[in-house]
Amino acid sequence: MSPRRADPTIRPVLVDIAARLLAEEGPQALSTRRLATEADSSTMAVYTHFGGMSGLVREMVREGFARLHHHLTRVRRTGDPVADMALLGRAYRYNALANPHLYAVMFGGSSLAGFSLTEEDRQHGRYTLGNAVECATRCFAAGRFRAGDAELVAHLMWSAIHGLVALELGGYLIAPYDADRCFEAQLAGLMVSSGDTLEAAAGSVAASRGRMRDEVEAVRTEPAADG
Amino acid sequence: MSPRRADPTIRPVLVDIAARLLAEEGPQALSTRRLATEADSSTMAVYTHFGGMSGLVREMVREGFARLHHHLTRVRRTGDPVADMALLGRAYRYNALANPHLYAVMFGGSSLAGFSLTEEDRQHGRYTLGNAVECATRCFAAGRFRAGDAELVAHLMWSAIHGLVALELGGYLIAPYDADRCFEAQLAGLMVSSGDTLEAAAGSVAASRGRMRDEVEAVRTEPAADG
């Protein structure tokens, strides 16, 4: 009856090992036996601590969303909200490219041992939209975006950027229409479709590029050690 | 040495059964033993005819691309090329929703028994862009789209619609920002970002909706029996 907390020694170790295996060797490297070997433990550890592979994958997905949210939160609010919005898109793509396999599990629905997302997981996914919603509101206030539904604008940004990243990870975007070129064009296009002028959008998108190094790439890779 | 053609009796049968299993029960139902049972054969049939599960999945992917291409080709060229473009987007989404698991394998990179796409497969994927490229060219000629790169425009349309469909299949788009609403808004936005006016885009997107029944939904589900 007493809800004694599980020994927290090996839990994060297993998650870290699983994340490393997924990142370095792909989904097929994720197995209870491989995890047991790497952690100097037995296959049972996965079941006592996570109830099975699905639970461990779910934990990784939760951390993936936390990492994504952390990346997006690092984008500053400046006097050019359209540039902020573009930088949010860049941060989103940056995070996805840094963890491609994990991103595939989070959004591609990559089964990964019969794992399927919970409604709660999807809520986490939409929660990260908050940054874009707030940013869209500021774009309205600045007169850059045509007055409208901030949440809808955020959804359109999200789906468009997600599609580009997904095709990029799938290897579908090659020269001369490579991912970089399509991404820049799509960013500008999204701003224009939201109401911005061609020139202003191009300027803000270009300006956001220079902010990548300080506000996105400087983010630590491992955000929440959940201490 | 003599390249004697394999007995073509059971090959398409296996592909059909695999497609049905994938569509009705999902990826985990695809197993050599299950296929052997359904086809009243043995597990070896998969290896003699396809070299393993990967080969069979590849065959399904090829048929999936053919089906998608068939859907897109059914869209007519009318005097309103922007409406034609919007209908291409609708046909793309319609095809994906009709074969969600197969679509996930084709674009989501769903591993599915260690299967991975060949560069040739991806070429097939980009090949289907031809319809959109031609349509974009007509949008230029009609003065609806700002003169530019038709292939680039097609890529932007593709990635944006793909992202929306992927999020829809992942269950990320729920009311009040459900997939239908986001899709309609995204279609209009894409036309605007390509140079069309708000009013003209809204009109063409709305007009394309009425053409769905005749030009998209009427398409036979099984296109190329590869005779």
Place this chain on the structure above:
DNA sequence: GGATAAAACATATCGCTGTTATGTAATACT
């Protein structure tokens, strides 16, 4: 501190998977 209950772990096992090896029957070409 000793008793006790619960959690963590190790081992062995089950049913399943893709794949391969081997033997046999059918088929096509010379």
Place this chain on the structure above:
DNA sequence: AGTATTACATAACAGCGATATGTTTTATCC
């Protein structure tokens, strides 16, 4: 007809997730 090649069936192997069972460690209570 004779022969080579393919197709198929059976059995087996290595690996997987998952479970059952016994053992060790850990934490709580008297």
